[in-house]
Amino acid sequence: MQSPGYKILLLGKIPPPYFGPSVWFETLRNSILIKNSFTTEWFNVNIHSEMNTIGKKKVRNIFPNILLYINYRNLVKSFSPDLILIPISQTTIGVLKDSVYIWLAGRRSKVAVVLHGSNLHSWFVNAGPVCRLLFSRTMKRISGAVVLGENLKYIFRQWLPEKMIFSVPNGLNINYKSGIRKENTRFVIRYIGNLIRAKGIFEIIQAVNLLKNEGFSTVLKINGNWLDAELKEECEKLIAQSSLNVEYEGPVYGESKMEALIESDVFVFTPNKPEGHPLVIVEALASGLPVISTNMGAITESVIDGINGFIVDTGSPVQISEKIKLLIADPEKRIRMGAASRKLYVEKFTADNMASGYCKVFNQLLKR
Numbered sequence: 001m002q003s004p005g006y007k008i009l010l011l012g013k014i015p016p017p018y019f020g021p022s023v024w025f026e027t028l029r030n031s032i033l034i035k036n037s038f039t040t041e042w043f044n045v046n047i048h049s050e051m052n053t054i055g056k057k058k059v060r061n062i063f064p065n066i067l068l069y070i071n072y073r074n075l076v077k078s079f080s081p082d083l084i085l086i087p088i089s090q091t092t093i094g095v096l097k098d099s100v101y102i103w104l105a106g107r108r109s110k111v112a113v114v115l116h117g118s119n120l121h122s123w124f125v126n127a128g129p130v131c132r133l134l135f136s137r138t139m140k141r142i143s144g145a146v147v148l149g150e151n152l153k154y155i156f157r158q159w160l161p162e163k164m165i166f167s168v169p170n171g172l173n174i175n176y177k178s179g180i181r182k183e184n185t186r187f188v189i190r191y192i193g194n195l196i197r198a199k200g201i202f203e204i205i206q207a208v209n210l211l212k213n214e215g216f217s218t219v220l221k222i223n224g225n226w227l228d229a230e231l232k233e234e235c236e237k238l239i240a241q242s243s244l245n246v247e248y249e250g251p252v253y254g255e256s257k258m259e260a261l262i263e264s265d266v267f268v269f270t271p272n273k274p275e276g277h278p279l280v281i282v283e284a285l286a287s288g289l290p291v292i293s294t295n296m297g298a299i300t301e302s303v304i305d306g307i308n309g310f311i312v313d314t315g316s317p318v319q320i321s322e323k324i325k326l327l328i329a330d331p332e333k334r335i336r337m338g339a340a341s342r343k344l345y346v347e348k349f350t351a352d353n354m355a356s357g358y359c360k361v362f363n364q365l366l367k368r
Contacts (some may be wrong), residue, residue, distance in 0.1 A: 002350065003090060006033075006366050007083075009086060010028060010081065012045065020116055025087075043109075045068055071350075078334055083143075087114050117276040118276055118296070124291065145160055152167070170276075170278075171353045171354030171357075173350060176284060189208065189219070190261060195231065198271055199269065200314070201222070205235055205239065209317075211324060212242065212244060215310050217245075218325060220245065221260070266292060278297075281299065281303065290340055291310075297332075304340075
């Protein structure tokens with residue numbers, strides 16, 4: 001395929017650490033479709049090598065960020081892109097840092113922003129008047145915005161016309177091995193993600209406790225990094241007091257993550273704070289698992305209640321346990337839901353689906 005001549009500059013964080021935005025950027029960078037469709041350059045804005053340093057306000061971060069701005073501006077001048085894609089944060093410090101990239105883009109290049117969560121509107125409403133004024137002026141410099149689901153388009157409607165707001169769900173290339181799922185002596189509940197309150201891990205452990213009290217034989221297997229010492233202590237206390245079958249297996253990546261999902265019966269990820277479109281849910285769909293989650297961000301566009309999983313209320317271990325009981329009692333339902341997850345992944349959430357979506361966005365914004 002011949003490039004139409006459009007030059008695209010894409011900003012993002014090259015891993016490590018591996019988390020949603022960095023995996024998104026790595027997937028986009030490796031897309032043959034985008035490379036063949038446009039002349040591209042990539043700019044790495046990552047100054048962190050570990051998850052526990054992200055979001056920390058440290059003076060030593062100032063100089064690396066200034067150096068990034070200088071290098072970015074030089075690249076803009078030398079490459080002269082037609083369009084720059086800039087991820088935008090959802091905290092005051094993050095928004096201010098990302099806004100600098102928008103202003104440094106100059107007038108020659110169009111700018112589109114991509115939002116990896118759903119909390120920007122809430123941040124804007126609660127921000128001070130000066131922050132709101134500065135951000136609104138920054139939004140006047142952009143030509144379009146990308147969100148992770150149709151029901152997140154409202155976030156940018158006060159700044160952009162509807163036709164300039166695009167929905168492109170996250171996508172991954174996942175080559176999970178097909179075959180018969182491992183037979184378990186106990187029903188395996190899987191959680192993969194950062195271990196913080198916002199992801200709902202404590203409610204999941206409470207649900208396991210409810211199941212144990214009713215005589216159900218289950219095991220909860222947890223993969224992730226503990227980022228909250230107080231939460232870890234609370235979880236371990238409940239597990240010990242109730243003698244729960246909970247196994248902490250540490251963070252998993254690549255092939256190990258695939259194996260962890262394949263040996264599970266259900267994937268449970270029930271955030272109680274704003275989300276975007278969690279990549280871990282895409283991975284669970286690709287592995288053919290039913291998913292239990294909450295109505296946060298664009299999750300309901302990949303977990304269809306009653307079809308490939310269940311949507312429960314936030315902070316409700318009772319509902320989580322009830323849905324798990326349904327899957328335990330009806331193995332055929334569990335198999336049907338798992339097959340529906342895999343089908344939905346193939347149809348909507350592959351890396352090629354995502355790359356195709358971004359190609360359409362770029363062409364729409366650059367129409368002469």
